[in-house]
Amino acid sequence: MTIDTRGTSVRFEHVNKSFGRVDVLHDVVLSAPGGMTTCIVGPSGSGKSTLLRCANLLERPESGRVLLGDVDIAAPGVNVDAVRARVGMVFQHFHLYPHLCVLDNVTLALRKVRAMDLEQAQATARAKLGAVGLNGLESRRPADLSGGQQQRVAIARALAMDPEVMLFDEATSALDPELVKGVLAVMRDLSKAGMTMLVVTHEMRFAREVASQVVFIDKGRILEQGSPDAFFDAPRHPRLRHFLDQVL
Amino acid sequence: MLEGLHQIFNTFFNPGLIAHALPEILAVGLPNTLLLSAFASVIGIMLGLFVAAGLLSGHRGVHLPCRGYVDILRGLPHILTVYLIGQGLPLAGLSLFGGNTYGYAALAIGLIESAYFAEIFRAGFQSVERGQVEAGRSTGMSQLQVMLHIIIPQGARRVLPPLTGQFILVVKATSLVYLLGLTASQREMFAIAQDSAINNANLSPLTAAGLVYLALTVPMTYAVNAWDRRLRSGPSPRPIEAD
Numbered sequence: 014m015t016i017d018t019r020g021t022s023v024r025f026e027h028v029n030k031s032f033g034r035v036d037v038l039h040d041v042v043l044s045a046p047g048g049m050t051t052c053i054v055g056p057s058g059s060g061k062s063t064l065l066r067c068a069n070l071l072e073r074p075e076s077g078r079v080l081l082g083d084v085d086i087a088a089p090g091v092n093v094d095a096v097r098a099r100v101g102m103v104f105q106h107f108h109l110y111p112h113l114c115v116l117d118n119v120t121l122a123l124r125k126v127r128a129m130d131l132e133q134a135q136a137t138a139r140a141k142l143g144a145v146g147l148n149g150l151e152s153r154r155p156a157d158l159s160g161g162q163q164q165r166v167a168i169a170r171a172l173a174m175d176p177e178v179m180l181f182d183e184a185t186s187a188l189d190p191e192l193v194k195g196v197l198a199v200m201r202d203l204s205k206a207g208m209t210m211l212v213v214t215h216e217m218r219f220a221r222e223v224a225s226q227v228v229f230i231d232k233g234r235i236l237e238q239g240s241p242d243a244f245f246d247a248p249r250h251p252r253l254r255h256f257l258d259q260v261l
Numbered sequence: 262m263l264e265g266l267h268q269i270f271n272t273f274f275n276p277g278l279i280a281h282a283l284p285e286i287l288a289v290g291l292p293n294t295l296l297l298s299a300f301a302s303v304i305g306i307m308l309g310l311f312v313a314a315g316l317l318s319g320h321r322g323v324h325l326p327c328r329g330y331v332d333i334l335r336g337l338p339h340i341l342t343v344y345l346i347g348q349g350l351p352l353a354g355l356s357l358f359g360g361n362t363y364g365y366a367a368l369a370i371g372l373i374e375s376a377y378f379a380e381i382f383r384a385g386f387q388s389v390e391r392g393q394v395e396a397g398r399s400t401g402m403s404q405l406q407v408m409l410h411i412i413i414p415q416g417a418r419r420v421l422p423p424l425t426g427q428f429i430l431v432v433k434a435t436s437l438v439y440l441l442g443l444t445a446s447q448r449e450m451f452a453i454a455q456d457s458a459i460n461n462a463n464l465s466p467l468t469a470a471g472l473v474y475l476a477l478t479v480p481m482t483y484a485v486n487a488w489d490r491r492l493r494s495g496p497s498p499r500p501i502e503a504d
Contacts, residue, residue, distance in 0.1 A: 071395055098401030108396035112414050121410060122400035167396075174400055 020047030021177035028077035101171030161192030282466035290450030304371025309378025334376035366438035385416035
């Protein structure tokens with residue numbers, strides 16, 4: 014897969030977020046270097062998805078800074094839509110548009126946000142669908158595809174916008190086991206091609222093989238982060254050791 | 262017993278009177294009814310979509326006026342609303358349609374219906390999953406773009422059956438235009454039937470009009486249901502062809 018890698022980094026600086034009285038993120042400091050893959054793991058409800066969603070402002074931090082490159086996107090007055098057009102996101106449940114065929118799913122934002130003409134948008138979409146291994150399905154409805162194919166369409170939809178950063182929120186958690194591989198393969202290719210990626214995942218093998226760094230979040234705090242080897246082979250924090258015991 | 266049935270038959274189903282009323286109902290009334298229904302529906306749907314979007318707005322300044330609009334127009338007797346628009350507007354110096362009763366009637370019925378359409382659309386829009394909105398917004402689409410291209414197409418299609426019910430009410434509500442006074446050629450189906458019923462001291466012309474209403478509304482229900490089924494299970498659409 015060839016992509017234009019601009020190596021845009023994402024940095025969270027003292028990010029706090031609460032839902033009502035529940036502290037979801039507590040003074041989170043994290044740097045996701047450009048062109049690298051950062052995997053975020055942790056128990057459910059730990060705040061990892063919320064952290065990811067702060068990177069494209071689907072959640073707005075109550076305090077702290079979220080730097081996309083050099084720009085604090087959480088600052089007041091920032092054009093949220095323009096930020097989001099630079100950051101692709103893939104969801105656990107795909108969220109393809111069920112009323113549109115595969116091709117139109119990918120072209121919609123190209124036409125409405127990038128203001129491409131139909132021909133250009135369709136050419137871009139076909140190229141991205143090809144890159145995720147989905148030639149020939151352009152006229153199908155999402156409901157006619159397998160979960161794995163749907164998720165790859167969702168990845169193509171995000172990639173078509175030519176994002177600088179890709180966010181994956183448990184992208185394989187809703188898939189049948191035999192379909193996980195294909196999606197992870199696409200993500201691995203993307204990582205190799207030098208995309209900046211933040212990946213919330215339960216796939217520890219993927220994290221180990223693909224990530225440049227792995228981050229453990231529990232109860233809204235980052236308890237440990239490091240290289241995959243250090244993270245998985247020599248975890249220091251007792252909570253992480255317990256967590257890894259449970260999932261490995 | 263037989264005498265009673267005979268009375269009923271003569272009062273409501275007198276073939277001669279029905280046959281006598283039908284030509285005028287079809288030639289004059291039907292086009293007027295259809296025209297009024299079409300105008301009122303267009304106004305009702307356009308405004309209804311707009312108000313439904315407002316009902317879902319997070320801004321109180323947008324949400325509350327829309328809420329009030331729906332509550333008032335649904336709560337007032339329709340006859341009063343028709344008078345308020347049809348006679349009130351000209352009295353207030355807003356002779357939007359000059360002396361044309363039709364314009365006021367279409368506007369009044371359209372406004373009434375827009376309140377009902379708005380609630381139907383709101384329910385449909387709310388049934389679209391939050392994830393659809395997030396998917397759209399995450400690609401940089403604005404709130405309005407997400408509304409137009411993701412929520413409305415999905416939400417509107419889910420409420421086709423209740424929309425059909427509302428269309429039927431629009432068709433029948435056009436009879437309220439008589440309140441504003443009509444010339445002979447302006448009369449819609451019900452007004453013609455009513456005049457004929459009074460002239461003949463017999464209700465059969467109303468039955469004639471009723472038959473034509475049924476001929477309009479029943480096929481409409483079936484057509485929309487068939488369309489609804491096709492949208493739910495039908496063949497995949499082809500991608501939009503290049504222009």
